[in-house]
Every structure is written in structure tokens, then in C-alpha cells.
Amino acid sequence: MSRRARWLAGACASTVAVGLLVTGGALATPPQEDSDRSARTEVAVGAYLHYGSPGVERMRELSRWLGGTELRAGHTYLPGDTWSNIEGAPDSLRSWARWRKAKADRLFVLNVPMLEHNEAGVPDGRVAELIGSGAEGEYDHHFRRLAERLVALGVPDTVIVLGWEMNGFNYTHRCRPDPENWQRYWRRIVAAMRSVEGQRFRFDFAPNRGGDAIAWTRCYPGDDVVDIIGMDSYDQPPGSTFREQVTQPYGLQHQVDFAKAHHKLISYPEWGLFRNGDNPDYMRRMLVWIAEHKPLYHSITDYCPHGVWQCTKNPRSARVFRELLSAK
Template sequence: MTGHRRGAGGAGGAPRRAGSRSRARSPWAAGSDTATGQGRRRQRRVLVLGAVGAALAVVLLAVSVIVFTGGDDGPPTTHPTTTGVSWASGANANPPNDLGAWEQWVGRPTDIAILFTARTNWETVTQADWPMSDFRDYPGALSIAQPLFPRGSNEAACARGEYDGHWRDFGNTLLRNGRPDAIVRLGWEFNGDWFRDWLPRDSGTWKVCFTRAAAALRSTAPQVKIEWNMTAHRDTMENGDGVWEAYPGDDVVDIIGIDAYDSSPASMTQKIFNEQCNRPSGVCTVARFAREHGKQLAVAEWGLDRRASAGGGGDNPFYIEKMYEFFLANRDILAYEAYYSASPDENDNVASSLHNPATNPDSARRYLELFGGPRRPATGTSGAAR
């Protein structure tokens, strides 16, 4: 569950996404297929969002976020006895990923698609119809990764309101493409060092920037959901502040999110998984915070990591099991989760693919056993519904 997202080649580094690449035609594409889009570099940006019931009717009996099986130092002695998903589950849709083929493989429709805009300039970030136009006929929800600002801009100007107009433009872009209720991951993975354009220089200024961008976006798209999204395994930001120093406030954020890949350290034992899960930038900590603040939880990107330079666990079905248990235990607040299945052209990325190609066959089998097949009843879940 840990994809420390560093630049390419760094130990524990985040996988890089390819720069600009041609788009693969989506099965739901409504627009032309001539535009190019910038991939989500460094981490797997995948699809997501689903039409799963939105009623939070479950009373939790414990404050603990997750129940794990097995001893601390070895593999679990028991395995999950429940299979199937009863929450909003998806996968990455661009960089090019054949979502239709993924759905056929998994044996059920996806609920949400993870998208990444081209980060070239303000026009591609906030005014271009792509990639949303390719998903106008997609019945699930969209989770869109957006930089707080493109290269050449800065958090101080953002905090002064100089970019508010751009975010109002993006709200209109969502409306124009029939996605007024999209989930937007503003400044995602801000605590890594791979997306250097929008990592916090001054935490206070960055929070003001985030707040202004969210408010401007909501002024034209009031139904939009704002997700504050960190990366796992990065407790401290590059400016020296703890990751939670960048939280802009409950009045700004709808969903608390984290991206997690199996690296630095890889979860090869129960003890390691528990330790990384409960560190400040661990998924268990994020889930607890979401509960305490009355927010929904999201894991927009999660997956395996085969990079030796990042301490990746490779083909590790144990990690698939642990994440399934985590989602099951937190399904009452889980807005969505999405597996990032890195495409073949992402050779410098995490090599997390489970299907087409089946880079990790043991984990692919375990994923199908746990996540595959018809959806279970959504009792007690709170998925992000269209």
C-alpha cells in the first residue's frame, strides 16, 4: 500500500508517469480521439467512482479501523472469509487503460474511473474537455486528478486569488461534460517529491491556495466533491512539516484520500503491514481521521510495486488480501477505491498490472478471488454514487 512517489530512479521513489502520450479510445468515448493527454506520471492514476448506495446507516461497534489476521512476523494463518465488493470500486482509465476489458476480466462493471488531465498549462488543466469527454456515456462516477496549478505558477499567487478564474472555468468544463458531481483530487500526492510544481513550500500558504481553488470551483459546480489526497509512506513533506499540517479544514474537504502502493517497506508480513498502515501517512491513520471528522474515505490509487529501487513487494497476493480486509472493514465510510493497473508503456512505473498484461499472476488470481464476480449487497456502504 505504499507508493512513495518519488522521481524516477529514487529509492522508494514514486513511479513516473510517461509525459505526453496518445489517447486510447475509450469504450465510452464521445469525443474525438485525436487529442493527446499527459499521463499521470509517478503513480498509477486510475479510474474510479461508483454508483453504490449512499446511505450511511451502519453503527460502528469499535473505533478500530481494521481487523487483520495472522501473526505479526509471518503470513496470516487465516484468510478473508468474505469475497466480493459491496462498495464503489474502480480502476485507472487514463493513462490508456482498456476499462471495458478490465470489467470483463473482473466480472462486473466498474463504479468509478480515475482520470488525469494534461498538466501542460491552464487551458489543458481547466478548459479542455478531454479526458471527461471520453466518458460522457460512462455510467459510473469520475475521480479527476488535478494539479493545484501547472508549471510556471506558484502557491503564493494562488493564495492571492490570481487563479480563481481558472477554477471557475473548470467548474464550467465539468458542467459542459455532464459531470457536475465529479470528485476532484486537488493537488494530489502533495507530500511526495515527484509532482514538484504543487508540493507545499509554505504549508499555510498552500492551504489558502487549496481553499481558494476549492471555493472557486464550487462557485460554478456546487455539486463537485473535493478530495484532499496524500501519498502513503511520506509522513513529512519536503518543507519539513508533517503531512497533516497541509489539511485545509473540514469546511473545505469532502473526502479524505490516500494513494498507497506496496513499497517502502513492502507488506510481506502482518507486522510490516500494521506498522505502515498506522504511521502518520498510513491508510489506517487516514481512515481514523476521516471517521473522527465525519468525512468519507477514498483510496484512488492502490496497487503492487515491482520496483526494486523502491523496495517494492513484487507479485504479493498478501498485500491484495490486506487491502481487501481494509476496504471491507471501512466500507461504511468508503467513498471509493481503485486499483491502478499500470499499462505496458509505463515501463518506468510500478509494474502493478494484473491484467493485460498479467505482470503479477499470483496477485491477479487473488484479486479475482476477492474483488471479482457479481457485486454483493451494498448494506452499510457509502459509495460515491452518480
């Protein structure tokens, strides 16, 4: 995606839905109820609701809207404007840490930019210079500081979505200007954060769905520094139908196959509606896909135009989301 409205933004399916598996466009026979119950316990459901402390409160409200469904994945972002914020300066991390520690089975998912001025329209030439500096270790201390803060807050097992959507055109931490040094830089960041005593971080490599600016496989930094193969997948072209989103080059099926070949878990840190509008068919099929492939977690982006709870522009999709994820 392009510049987000995050700063303005104030799987589990039912038994029948899990049976609607997308296999060559055909619908499979619904599995037994036990299969649905297993999906409910294995996949951590989440939503991006607000970057700061209000996001924690809204998790409770969304859970009530879903009839008490447990939201086990708490998802937020560090601002990419300054190095001090990338080091974990926002005080809202304390609220998220308290939420995470309240229940043992919760996941705290934190998107971490790799460079400051991350949405400032930095040209490719300068991006390549910055990535090269990172690959040489110039920014290691910023990420050690972040790791120390997370450990001190009691969330040493945070899932770090590092340099998300690196295959795109927009973020300063994008991969295309220098894929080789980008990989080296990722490896340095992971090494710096893993050097902090007490850490148990998991690192999530999460490109955009599809080819975008560069094939995301060209950015992959190596199995020893990646724990999860994620994908941000919104309902937008390329992929006018869900089937196309699955089968397109570097699409959802490619992600699943790549993760299996590399013995990694999968995730969906960002997903939701977008340029194809209020699309209940997409919503149903994405939730079925999640139920079938059982990612570690998934997190819908819940503000307009992507969302279904905080956004009133997608009532048909909201009904599907609520129906399939409701505990009642």
C-alpha cells in the first residue's frame, strides 16, 4: 500500500465456511465440527485498530462486537519518521506490553521500519546509499536499543514484522534499489536484536502480494534470519478475483509453497478490502483461505477503506466477517 492513514485512524470460520475451501474454484465438503474448533484455537485473530494505546481499548470493543471472540494478536506499528521512534520511544508500547502479558497465549506483533523518513518519498539513489550504510552496520545500535526496550517491557517474544512491503515502490526501506545489500542489512538488524540478552523475537518477512516493484523472493535474506513468511494482501488489482490473488505470480499460493519449502510458518499481518470495494465474496474467501492454511496469526486492517468494524462503508463485508468470526 501507499501512505497509510494510520495516524488518523483514531481463522477462524464457522463449520460451513471452513468447508468452502478454494480448490480450483470448487467448493469442498464441509469438515467435521472438530476441525473448525481446531482452527479457532490454532490461529491468532487480530486487527490493526490504532497505532497507540487506543488500539488496546478497541481490541476489547471489537471482541464484544464479535460476540466475545478472543483477539489473541495485538498489532501495531512503530513510526518511521525518526530513529528515536524506531528505537521504541512511543510510550504506547507500555500499553501494548501490558495487554500482551495479561494472557500467556497472546501475540504482540510489531511492525518495525528499517530506516527513518520511511514515508518521505526518498529517491532510489538515496535509498540505495542508506541501505548500503545499514549493511555496513551504521544503524545497528538503533535496533539493539529497540530490542533492549522490548525486553525491559517484558515482551521479549514480540513478533517483529521488519521492513514490511519491501517489494513495493513507496517505503524508504524498500528492497528494489539494492536487493543484495538489503538482505545484508536485514541480517545485521536481526543479529543486533538477537544479541540482546533475554530476547526471543520472531522475525516476520512480509511482502506485498504479487510482483509489485520487484519479486519478493529476490529480497529474501535467508532461513536463519526469518521465522515467518508473511504477506500483506488487500483486495485490489492485480487480482480482480480471489482466485487470481491466489494464483498470480508471487501471490497467496506462492507464499504458502515458499514457506513450506523453507519450513516456515505463515502470517497475514495486513489484509482487508481496498480498490474492489465492499466485496463480501473476497471477505468470505479470505477467511476460508486463512482457516484452511492456518497462519500463526492474521490481522485485518480496520479503518476505511479496508475495514469492517470501524468503517461503515463496507456493510456487506462486515456482516460476513462478523458471521464467520463470531463466537456466538
